[in-house]
Amino acid sequence: MTIKNSVLKKPKISIIITYYNLGEYIFDCVLSILKQEYTNWELFIVNDGSDKENSKIVNRISHEKIKIINLKENQGQLIAFMKGLSYAKGEFICMVDADDILLPNYLSTLLYIHLRNNAAFVSSSCGEINDKNEVVSLNYVNNPIKEIETEISDNEIQNIFQANKNFIIKYLNIKKCPFGLWGWNPSTSAMFRKTSLEILKYYPDKSYWKTGADKVLFSLAHLIGGSINTSAVCYLYRHHKKNNSKTTLTTGHKKYLNEEYINTLINWNKKLRLDTIYMFISHKKDFIKKYNKLNYIKMFYHVIFCINLKICAKVIKTLAHKLIKI
Numbered sequence: 001m002t003i004k005n006s007v008l009k010k011p012k013i014s015i016i017i018t019y020y021n022l023g024e025y026i027f028d029c030v031l032s033i034l035k036q037e038y039t040n041w042e043l044f045i046v047n048d049g050s051d052k053e054n055s056k057i058v059n060r061i062s063h064e065k066i067k068i069i070n071l072k073e074n075q076g077q078l079i080a081f082m083k084g085l086s087y088a089k090g091e092f093i094c095m096v097d098a099d100d101i102l103l104p105n106y107l108s109t110l111l112y113i114h115l116r117n118n119a120a121f122v123s124s125s126c127g128e129i130n131d132k133n134e135v136v137s138l139n140y141v142n143n144p145i146k147e148i149e150t151e152i153s154d155n156e157i158q159n160i161f162q163a164n165k166n167f168i169i170k171y172l173n174i175k176k177c178p179f180g181l182w183g184w185n186p187s188t189s190a191m192f193r194k195t196s197l198e199i200l201k202y203y204p205d206k207s208y209w210k211t212g213a214d215k216v217l218f219s220l221a222h223l224i225g226g227s228i229n230t231s232a233v234c235y236l237y238r239h240h241k242k243n244n245s246k247t248t249l250t251t252g253h254k255k256y257l258n259e260e261y262i263n264t265l266i267n268w269n270k271k272l273r274l275d276t277i278y279m280f281i282s283h284k285k286d287f288i289k290k291y292n293k294l295n296y297i298k299m300f301y302h303v304i305f306c307i308n309l310k311i312c313a314k315v316i317k318t319l320a321h322k323l324i325k326i
Helices: 023-034 052-059 077-087 106-115 194-202 213-225 259-282 284-291 293-305 309-324
Strands: 013-019 041-048 066-071 092-097 121-129 135-137 169-172 190-193 227-238
Touching (some): 013 077, 023 092, 041 052, 066 077, 077 194, 092 213, 106 190, 121 213, 190 194, 194 284, 213 227, 259 293
Parallel strands (some): 013 041, 013 092
Antiparallel strands (some): 121 135, 121 190
């Protein structure tokens, strides 16, 4: 039996940018999407109640593959993402930050890994740029996978952004990466299977996540179907004064995060766990119907009883710091 090529279709990828007052960076981000090697994509830019000037900037973007969705007021990153997701037709979803830049191999590499493996999402490694578009690193020290090729051939020297085809992948399940632990690069790094994000509609307090929505997406999708990290560098993370971590210091280590952001991370972990437990209890019948009773019990118990020593150690250090009042 011969299958005609016309019968087979390349999967569509839906890219969602949640945009809030980042007009100075949005055009660079969109341009990097237009330059993707893989072309079967659609882009939704959700303007999350930006001010008039920034709204004018984003509304000037016009392309047949791009849809601008304007929210009347700022509702937060998670609600904005969910709004974009409601329009998405792709079987694969990317949440891209408006200040990041995608390398040309971003979509093609992440999709390649997805189609040859089974996981809820794939997270790539990244390089770093500053607010002047200057490249400061192509091997982000906080990358979950450290075994990135460092030898560069003569041909590659002509184009420092050339994709390395000899990348590494590592599969993570909920035992290797327990619920609440962060084991990936930031939001732009990931491509999700759309089915792994269906659980989001049950999440009880979407309005809480004004920022840090990737914490919810990654944690819940990973709980459903595991995840994959790859050493392939597919995008450039931008350091600037509006970063969620509120620091432009590029040292390669998270130990220099300010105290305010450390407290934010602790609060996120507590909020996510409590909301997820409530969600599992409130929608028990829906979850059993969707994931079957055995998987429901496994996931629910994992959220309740998993204890991660790394997180515990960080919490103890923070509490000790407060008690000492240095």
